[in-house]
Amino acid sequence: MIKKYLLPSAIIVVLVLVIFSCTSEKLNLESALESITAEDLSKDVAILSSDESEGRAPASKGEEKTIAFLKQEFEKVGLKPGNGESYFQEVPMVVITADPQAKLEIKGKGKVAQFAYGNEFMATTLRVVEKSSLDNSEMVFVGYGIIAPEYNWNDYEGIDVHGKTVVILVNDPGFATKDPELFNGRAMTYYGRWTYKFEEAARQGAEGALIIHETEPAAYPWAVVKNSWSGPQFNLTSEDDNLSRCAVEGWITLETASWLFEIAGLNYDELKLSAAKPGFKGIPMGLKSSLTLNNTIKRTESRNVVALLPGSERADEYIIYMAHWDHFGIDPTLEGDQIFNGALDNATGTAALIELAEAFIKLESPPSRSIVFLAVTGEEQGLLGSGYYAAHPIYPPAKTAAAINMDALNIYGKMKDITVIGYGNSEMDEYVEEAAAEQGRRVRPDPTPERGSFYRSDHFPFAKQGIPALYTSFGIDHVEHGEKWTQAKLEEYLANHYHKPSDEYDPNWDLSGAIEDLRLLFKIGYRLSTESTFPNWKEGTEFKAKRDADMKAVKEKPENHTP
Ligand SMILES: [Zn+2]
The missing domain is CATH 3.40.630.10 (Zn peptidases)
Structure with a gap:
């Protein structure tokens, strides 16, 4: 008899416990959610x-x-301090301001040309040094400048760029061809970002890296490159004062690039097409680049705030x-x-x-x-x-x-x-x-x-x-209000308030x-x-x-x- 009644009561106890814990879990969450x-x-x-x-x-x-x-x-x-006893993580920074008088000089095939900082090229260095330069550095066109094992892609294969200046296309072959089978199709991969291209060029031992600006694949006009690359540049420092980075990292305008390819006797549009196909090989351009960046350096420090539950x-x-x-x-x-x-x-x-x-x-x-x-x-x-x-x-x-x-x-x-x-x-x-x-x-x-x-x-x-x-x-x-209304609002914000003093609380x-x-x-x-x-x-x-x-x-x- 006792045994007979034991089972159902055990089930009831379990059921009550389950119901109780579900409701308490829900209550637990609800008061937290309502506090937001x-x-x-x-x-x-x-x-x-x-x-x-x-x-x-x-x-x-x-x-x-x-x-x-x-x-x-x-x-x-x-909350508790998130970094040992401290709520802060110190972030050492360096502020490098390049002298805008810098000129990019290109020599080769019996021609010499100088390009102006700002309107024809932009350049900086992450190296924490007062002077950083390219001195008759051989130029090599490396297509998209990508090494991506998962896409079976290597633009640097069989080519030594040590001490040289690599010339690189912006974005990636997927974007260029809109081929969904190449990289991530229209969507940019990290290999398409300029930050990656400079990192890879440095890993390959290049002395200089210049990206060719084109508005559509870059997603912004030259003015954005010009504005955001001029004036004081905040950067992180590292133990080697970023000496492992290229001496010069920069952008050239499409006009500057056109001139380069023309005197090098290369067809830019054709090369762009072949650079977006598997098996592309880097091409020495027969040109040499020279450029000196005179930098003003200021070391400083900022902080991340970190707290722990x-x-x-x-x-x-x-x-x-x-x-x-x-x-x-x-x-x-x-x-x-x-x-x-x-x-x-x-x-x-x-x-x-x-x-x-x-x-x-x-x-x-x-x-x-x-x-x-x-x-x-x-x-x-x-x-x-x-x-x-x-x-x-x-x-x-x-x-x-x-x-x-x-x-x-x-x-x-x-x-x-x-x-x-x-x-x-x-x-x-x-x-x-x-x-x-x-x-x-x-x-x-x-x-x-x-x-x-x-x-x-x-x-x-x-x-x-x-x-x-x-x-x-x-x-x-x-x-x-639907989608159009929101899109108009977002566009209005981007045009009038994004990164402007009028981004104010209302x-x-x-x-x-x-x-x-x-x-x-x-x-x-x-x-x-x-x-x-x-x-x-x-x-x-x-x-x-x-x-x-x-x-x-x-x-x-x-x-x-x-x-
Ligand atoms: Zn932001």
């Missing part, structure tokens, strides 16, 4: 983008105010939320408003870190894995703070489940969709799909993947380290869509924190090999990877 509010978010955005923050330039008074505020808020919320069960595994706190500071040469407040870009993302931290603290039971909140510096100068963190990780990359980047939140109201920049790259896509479906929204791939947006914000240095990195952006299908912003996005990103981080598996890159992406190698190393020697 537009009111809190806008308060912090207003502070971060106020004139008192002076445009948040790295290594300025604005930096001191900004990082002190972030430390104070992270502390107040209840330790996990309850697997504290040595991490999920990183990040956003860049920096912007362009003050330009005293401007008439009228001189402060680049950077309210949307990226006071919104930075304030979101505080909101998400607060939400995770609100959870009744803390997440199993640790959550890291990382506000990085120097994004606007070339992903410097995130690049520094990726090269000097505080938490082992192989123990970092994923990184989630926020750069400019939605200020236009609720959307029926959410954009994943770099959709198709990693298993993070599925996390977004699930969280978006719970909100009745759908996922939209980046509508302009040829612009290479995936390579242009702070998640990218993490991707290069193999860490699955998620970067979402505004959806465009507005709940009330109390009339509709942050309801941003709040939905933050709740979605919270859910993704929460799900990652409860899992024991690690997401990965998808087959065929340029980041998978690094991740696989890291995961294999951890399996073989786990003790090496515990902090």
Whole structure:
């Protein structure tokens, strides 16, 4: 008799426990989600983008105010210092200003020509030296300048470029041909980014690297190259003062390139076509380049802000939320408003870190894995703070489940969709799909993947380290106004406020869509924190090999990877 009644009561106990734990899990999440509010978010955005923050330039008074505020808020919320005893990670930087009087001289085939800095070429060096030059350096056309084993592609094969100057096409063969079978078709791969081309040229021992500018494959006109490459250039330093980089890295205009190919007796258009086909071989141009850059060098320092919520069960595994706190500071040469407040870009993302931290603290039971909140510096100068963190990780990359980047939140109201920049790259896509479906929204791939947006914000240095990195952006299908309305708003912002002093906080912003996005990103981080598996890159992406190698190393020697 007793036995007969034991079974059902045991089932009831189990059922009650299951129901109880489900509801408590739900309640646990709900109070955390509800703590993410537009009111809190806008308060912090207003502070971060106020004139008192002076445009948040790295290594300025604005930096001191900004990082002190972030430390104070992270502390107040209840996070621990994220770098040992400190909330800061020091990021050594160097500011190099090249003398704009520099001339590029090309000699060969009985001709000599000089090109002017600014309108005909732009050049800089990452080497921390007062003088950096090319001296009659032989020029070699290396096509797209790509070595990509996964695409079975090597533009440097059988050609020695040591001490030489390589001339390189921008973007990649997939974009050039629009052939979906080549690279990633129309979507830019990292091999198409100019940053990659300079890195590869240096690895090959080239002394100089010049990229030929063309507006369509570069995704911006020459004016953008000219403006962003002139004046003081912030860079990271390294132990060798970047001496392993090329002596000269630069761009030439299409007009300059046309002249070069013409006197070299080469047909530029034909070579461009053959460079986009497998089996292309580099071509010595029979020309020599000379150029001297006289640099003014200033060493300085900025800081990433990093805070930690330790996990309850697997504290040595991490999920990183990040956003860049920096912007362009003050330009005293401007008439009228001189402060680049950077309210949307990226006071919104930075304030979101505080909101998400607060939400995770609100959870009744803390997440199993640790959550890291990382506000990085120097994004606007070339992903410097995130690049520094990726090269000097505080938490082992192989123990970092994923990184989630926020750069400019939605200020236009609720959307029926959410954009994943770099959709198709990693298993993070599925996390977004699930969280978006719970909100009745759908996922939209980046509508302009040829612009290479995936390579242009702070998640990218993490991707290069193999860490699955998620970067979402505004959806465009507005709940009330539809797609055209949102696109017009975005275009208006890009034309009038993007990277301008008028990117200011407006109390009339509709942050309801941003709040939905933050709740979605919270859910993704929460799900990652409860899992024991690690997401990965998808087959065929340029980041998978690094991740696989890291995961294999951890399996073989786990003790090496515990902090
Ligand atoms: Zn930004």
